[in-house]
Amino acid sequence: MPVQAINDWLALLEQEAQERNISVDTDIDGRIFHFHLGDDPGIIGKVRYSEKKERNYENEQGLTHIWHRYNREKDRIRDGSERNVVNVTLDIWEKDEFDPKDHHFIFLTEQMIAEDTYSKGDQKIHILDDGKYKGPLSKYVDDWDSIFEYAAGEASPTPTTTSEGEIDTQSQETDGDVSAPDDLSGTVREDTQTQVRVSEEFKRAAYDQFENQCVLTGIERQELLTVSHVLDRATNPEIAQDIENVLILDWTHHTAFDAGLWTFDELGRIWIKPQFDTESPFLRSSLIDRHGEKIDALTDVGEEYIEQHNDELQWWPPR
Known part of the structure; x- marks a missing residue:
């Protein structure tokens, strides 16, 4: 069973979907993926969480970060999926609750997972401040509209909120411009x-x-x-x-x-x-x-x- 914070977020997803009259199914194999959203074919999503109380590490600039290995998502993409594979990363105090007044979520599209992470799906999201992040995965923060746009088939949804800056890894460099999201398409x-x-x-x-x-x-x-x-x-x-x-x-x-x-x-x-x-x-x-x-x-x-x-x-x- 998913932890309570994931269940809390999925309940919010169902509420947002109902208001938009978009089909959603959260009764899927919760050991790996947690929701289907939209039709023809829509998206399949995994929800991960990062607990603030467990983050006692920082980089040379004094920034903490969320680190995940998005391996399940990346494997599903490589194996082929009728639905686009996405991730939602929860920035929470502890796993027992997701409260939208105090906590935040970051939405990752399939392209970001496939192209802006390492071969095994490793990537960091650097934390600037409460609800402010930088890195190749920090484009869509607390952004319900982008999730539903993507589920409806928009390849590049328009962020309604933006993160600040960017520190990248192998897959993202901005050469001094720390505000630009990046991908690897060569265009x-x-x-x-x-x-x-x-x-x-x-x-x-x-x-x-x-x-x-x-x-x-x-x-x-x-x-x-x-x-x-x-x-x-x-x-x-x-x-x-x-x-x-x-x-x-x-x-x-x-x-x-x-x-x-x-x-x-x-x-x-x-x-x-x-x-x-x-x-x-x-x-x-x-x-x-x-x-x-x-x-x-x-x-x-x-x-x-x-x-x-x-x-x-x-x-x-x-x-």
Whole structure:
């Protein structure tokens, strides 16, 4: 039997469906999936939960996160499903209750599950504040309309609420723009701004190029890594899939690079922003103490790209 928080949310789903005159069935195999919604063919959904009282972890930026392995959903997609496979992730205090006044839910479409998670379905949703998230899975927050639009066959429902920012993993990079949701289709589409997607094939090539590890730290865990663009892809879509315009970084150093706290030159030498200081031992040892060090892997980046990137830094050239 599902925990009470899931049952509470499913009761709200039934209420919303009744008000919209949309068919819903929550009497399905609750061990794995929890609801059918809509017809011809509609969607099949699994509800997961994350308890705030159990979250005592944070990343280098001090942000906690929801982490799930959406493996059941991803397996169902791979096996083929007449209905689109979706997920609802509950952000709750504890599993005994879902109260819409105090708690939140995040809706994931099939495309997001298939394309914005790792091969086994792993992904994080970083928490900014109460009901505010960032990451590739944080597009639809407390958004009933988008659920029903998707169930009715809308491939890209329009969010009625938005999350803030984005920290991605392998499957999502924004190159300094932390507000843009992302997918991996390798296309450009118009939204509130132009968003450029890169393909899975390109990402695999980038990881292979840099031996599946961060060029600075040697971190090899893919959930901690991202394909980092030197010249951001939103304003340079023509080189979004140029292998000489990317490198593999862990998320801390990717964020620091986009913030202009460090860079490198055409010889692969690390340069640190003169005003940058930190009490973090990790950042001191991985960045500040390595000022001037040459890293051969950094020379794989095209000289013209790193030169243009550096020319846009207010502190470059260093004095």
